Amino acid sequence: MNSTIFLLFLIIFNLFALWLLAIIIGDKIDRRLVHESDRLKSTIEISGDSLVFISATEIMEPDFKDSTEHPFLLRIYNTRSDLIYESLNHNYFSRLETEIPDSLSKSILLSTESEGSTYRLMLDTINDRNGNVRAVLQLAVFESDIDETREEFLRMNLLVLPFFILLIFILSIFLAKRTYRPLEQIILVAASISASNIKNRVSYDAEPEDILGRLRDTINDLFERLDLQINQISQFTDNASHQLMNPLTAVKSELEYILKKRELPPQQLETIAMVAAQTDKMIEIIRSLLIISRSHKNLITSKAVVSFSKVLNDYIKTSYPGLKFAVENDIYIKGTEEYVRIVAENLIENAIKYSHNDSGGVKVTLIKKGLFAELSVADNGMGIPDSDKEHIFERFYRSKDAEKMGIRGFGLGLSLVKTIVTLAGGTITIEDNKPSGSVFVARFPVIILGD
Template identity: 35%
Template sequence: MNKPLLTYTTKRNILWLFISLIVIYLVFNLFTYLELSYLLEESIDTHLKHELEHISLAMDFYNDSLSIRNTDEFKETDLVEVTQSPFFLKVYNANGKLLFQSDNTKKITKYNVILPNDFQNNYAFKDFDLNGEELRVGFCKVTDNANKLLGIIELATFKSSSKSLANSLMLFNLTTFPFFVLMFIVISYFFVKSSFAPINRIIDLANEISASNISKRLTYEADDNDELGKLKTTLNNLFERLEFQINQIAHFSDNASHQLMTPLTSLKSEIEFLLKQNDFTQLHYESIKILHEQTERMIKIVRTMLILAKESDTCDCVKNIFNLSKLLEEVSKLYNQPHIKFKFGKNIFLRGREDYFLMVLQNLIENAIKYSAENEEILIECNIENQNVMLTVTDNGIGIPEQERGKIFERFYRVSTHENNSKGFGLGLSLVKNIVSKMNGQVTVEPNYPKGSKFIIKLPAVNFE
C-alpha cells in the first residue's frame, strides 16, 4: 500500500506550527508598530521640549504682559509659515489669557487646544486633530523663583512624518504577508517532515521484522538516553520477547503435531479396515463412516499445523519441479462433478512440492464448494501469461465482504458472513498463502460479479528451453 504524502498527524503538526509562526509574526509586527509609534512620539516630545526651553528663555512675563528678549527666535520660517514641519506657538498668562501667537497659527482655522491641568515637571503633551491632520502639542509652565506660575507656552507640530513612517512599515508588512505565509508553510512542512524522519525510519525497520525474520533488530543509530534511543531499545526488547514466545509456540506445535500424526494415522488405517468388513449393521456402518470422516479432518488439520509451524524454516520448494497439468488432471478426477469445470493447458511446470500444492488446490476448491449453493458453477483455470503461471478458482457463492478481504489469509480468521455456514478453523487460506509464498508466488482474492469470489494465484513458470 502506498504511503500518503501527508498523514493526519503530519498535517496536524504542520498546521499547528504554521499557526504558531503566523501568530508570532503578527504579534511581533504589532509590537514593532506600537513600539515604533511610541518611540517616534517620544522623539517628537523631546524635540518639542527642547524648543519650548529655547522659547521660554527668549521671553519674560510681567503680570499680564510679555517681553521678548530675542525676536530672532520667533522669525524662523517654521514659526511664520505652514511648512512641512511647522511649529505653532501660543503663549498664555497664568490665567489662561492669550498673550502671543506665531504668525502661522493665524493662517489656520479651528486651532484651539484646551490647556491641560496635569503637568509633570512643568511639561505636558497631548494629541489634537486639526482638520484631519494630527498634531502633537507640548505645554511648558513658566514659573518664578518662588515657583509661582507666570504663564504657559504652547507649541504644536504635525505628527504626519512620524506616523507616515509607522504606516509605511505596516504597509510593507501587509504587502509581504503572502510571501511570509508561503515561507511559513514551506518551513512548517520541512521542519515537521525532518522531525518525523527518524520515527518513519524506525517504522520502516520495524515493518521489515515479521514472524519469518523475527530475529532481526532495529539498527537505527540513536543516543540511548534520548527518546528515539529509548524507543529503539523498547522495541528491540519487545521483539526479543516475541521471538522467544513464537519459537516456544512453534516448537510446541511441531512436537504436538508429530505426536498426534502417528496415532491418527493408525486410527485411520483401523477405521478403513472396519469399513471393508460386511458384518456390521447399517447403524454401525454409519457411525464408523463418521469416525473415518472426522479422522480425515483431524489429519488434515494436523498436517496444516505442521506446515504452518515451519513457516520460518528455509523452504526446499525450489529444489523440486512437478507437472501442474498432470496434478490438475488428477484433481479433476477427484472432483468429477458437472458443475466443477477445469480448464488448463498442457505441460505447465512449477517449482515446489507437489503434495503441498495439492493441499492448496483442495483448500480452494473445497472452500468454493462449501460457500456455493448446490450445483452452482465452479471454474478452475490455469495458463501461462508473461512467464507466470496464473491459476484461478472462481465460484458464484456468497462472496467475501470487501472490508474483510485483506484479513482472510490470517491464521484462524473466519469471515463474519461465513461463521454460521462452516465448521472450519480458519487455517485453510493461511496454509494456501504460506505454501504459495514459499514457492515465490502470491495469492489474491477478487469479487466475482455479480456474486461469488475469485482466487488468483500467480507463480513463476518453469521454462525448459
C-alpha cells in the first residue's frame, strides 16, 4: 500500500516537474525576446517617415543571419502592416505567417503554430519621440527548446523510472519485513503459549505510547491474566480434588470393611459392592484430575531421568502377562516412573477396550528413532473416525461409537496421556492400523546419560 502511494506520488511529481520545466524554459525564451527587442529598438532611429538602423552590427549577428542553435526571426512592419524589413535568415521561418493587430499599443507575447512548427512571438511597437506608433517590430523563435527538453525529460524518466520502481519495491519489502517483525514475534509467542508454557512474553523495542508498544503491552497483560487464571484453576482443582479424595477414601475403607465382614444379607451386600465400585471410579477420576493439575509443576521443575525401557518392561510383565511387546533397552527420558506407568496403562487399557480379542490384539513397541523414544500401542479394533481424532485427547470426550458399544470410560485417560507427553517435550499422534484398528504413537526426547 505504501509503495503504491509512493509510486503514485513519483508519477505526479514527474508530471509537475515536466510542467514546471516548460514554464521555466518558456519564461527564459520570453526574457530573451524582451531583451533582444529592447536592444534592437535602441539601434533604430526614426527620421521623417523612415526607420534607420544606427548600427548594422546588431542585425548582422549570426542569430539573425543563419540557422544557429537558437535563431531569431526579425520582421518590421509599418503602421499599414506592410513588411518593410526581414532578417536574412527568414527562409528558415518561411512557414511562419503573422497577422499584425490593427491597433497595437504595447508589446505582446504569444505562441503560434504553423505547418507543424511551434513559435514564440513578440510584437512590440517602435515609437517616435512623441510616443506615436511608427512601426511594429516582430521577433520570433522556435519553441523547440521546450519540446526538446520535454522529450529529453521523458526519455530520462523512461530510463530512470524502472530503477526507481525496483528500488521502491525492494524498500517496500524491507520496510514490510521490519514492520511485521514484531507481529511475527507475537504470533510465535502466542503459538508457544500453553498451560505448561505460559511464562513466555513478547519482547521488542518500542515506546510504550507507540502503537507497537501498546500492542506488546496489551498482549503481555493478556498472557499475565491467562497465567493467573490457569494457576487459579489449577489450585482450585488441586484443592477440590484433595477435599473430595479424603471422604471418598474413608467411604471406600468403610465399604470394604462391610464387604469383608459379610454380616448383611446378600442383596444389601450386592448393593454395597456396586457402591464400592462406583466409589473406585470416582477416586480414579479425582486421581487423574490431581495428576493433570500437578503434572506441569512436577515435570517442569523435575530434573529426574527415568529408564523408559526398564519401567515399561517391568510394568507390562507384571500387569499384562500375555501382552505382545517389544522394548528396546537403555532408553532414558525426562520424567518419573509414575508418569511412565500412567502413559503405558492408559494407552494399553484403551487399546484392550477396543480390540476384538482383548489383549491378544494389542501390541506394544518401544524403540529409539534418532533423538526420540517412540512408544507405539496398536490394536485391531474398529478404528477411530477422522472426526473423532480431532477431539480424542480432549478432557471428558467420548466417541459416539464407544457409547453405542457400551465401552466404559470417563474421557480422561487419553487427555492425561496427552498432558504428560506434551509436558515432557514430546508429541502423540493417532494412525490407522491396517487392516483395522488404531495405533497411538507417543514420542519423547531421549536423554543421553553422561551429557
